[in-house]
Amino acid sequence: MIFTTTLSALNLKNTIISIGNFDGVHLGHQMLLESLHKKAITNNKKSVVISFFPPAKLLLRGGKFLSSRSEKRELLEIYKPDAIVMIPFDHDYAQLSKEVFIQELHRLEPVHIIIGEDFRFGNRREGNINDLSKIAGSLEVFNLLSDAKGPISSSRIRALIAESKVEAAAKLLGRPYSAVGLVIKGQQRGRTIGFPTANTQITDSKALPSGVFAVTIETSYGVFKAMANLGKRPSFKEIPATLEAHLFDFNDDLYEDRIKVNFHRFIRKEKKFSSLGELKKQLQADKELALKLLA
16 A cells, blocks of 8 residues: 655556545545445556545644544555555645646546545635546545434534543444554552553644543553543642553553553543542542443
């Protein structure tokens, strides 16, 4: 598979292409990507996914992304495209005319393009479905996938994550919401009360819930049940906001390991404790509940 950040780097012709921000690769995105995969196999053509990072709306309006660049790449690779183009979306790129994007696409000689009905491109979002139809042999436009509460969208999932509603977010993603990061050395306070934690370094631009959660954690040693705390840890004022997790039945060293935290169930909000003894008692209760929720 080819991975690149520019369309000009691709030397492919007669391609089948899907284009979108694909932030979070939710159920709506998955429809497009599954169609891309099937059509490429059926027609014996090369498949190309074109995406942008960060998502255009977040650069222009502010906010946090659901998937980092590497997380998005891994999610897109599930659909086995021949190439992924992850275009860096900055203010200069946002000013490019729709004609520039059309010319770059045209060079790939697309026989089929797959997009969502809300896809727009070029300066001031001037490019639309009609522009794409002029360079493609055929164009497939998917309506927005909806449930009882409305269209499934990345914006809607971000709002659920901000409210710590990870179970509801998982239904729109088709999988648990997750975060990937490097384990770093923390204050090691948890070790003193029997709850050692893996402190995970995650970019501030990543959308994260707040509170205590029942999670599973994918490590180089395997997958483990765990509980995780995200937030400011009010019992320790000098500690910045962080993600820390206590893995059950695990005693090895995870420092410098790249782990993936999957959020399954919300347990409780953060709260301040008057003593380490009170904190330890609460952590034991959290562990018992997390094990029940993950059973």
